[in-house]
Amino acid sequence: MKHSNFPIMLAILFTLAILSIAPLSTPAWCADSPAIARVLAAPPAADLGMSTKCAYCGMKLYVKKDTPSAEYAGKRYYFCDNSERDSFVANPEKYLHQAAKK
Structure with a gap:
């Protein structure tokens, strides 16, 4: 009896073990917090x-x-375009700190 499928089965088991240890996370912009x-x-x-x-x-x-908009910490923010809004949503603190410096 040959075990030619052994490397494939081992790879599948390894992949399943890794996936069970590291749960898939949702991007920050999808979270509702x-x-x-x-x-x-x-x-x-x-x-x-x-x-x-x-x-x-x-x-x-x-x-x-x-007008593209987003909400952060209970406040609404507006943007010139969707790409600017998306950048803000990904890291709002970065842009709020920059705005405070201006």
């Missing part, structure tokens, strides 16, 4: 037309129905 920024579907009606600054670059903007 007050300490982590989350993307908002749309600005609330009360904010439409409001003048504010982009939380990423500091440029003045007016909130429209399609």
Whole structure:
């Protein structure tokens, strides 16, 4: 009786063991925690037309129905575009500290 499948079985068992030890984590932007920024579907009606600054670059903007936004630590932030919003969501403290220095 040959054991030609032994290396394959060993590799499968090793992979399963590693996966059971290191659980898959969700990205920070997917988590729903007050300490982590989350993307908002749309600005609330009360904010439409409001003048504010982009939380990423500091440029003045007016909130429209399609203005990218995120919430962090109970506060809403608005952005010039989706890429700036996504960068902020990935690391909000970085951009909040930069804005405080300006």
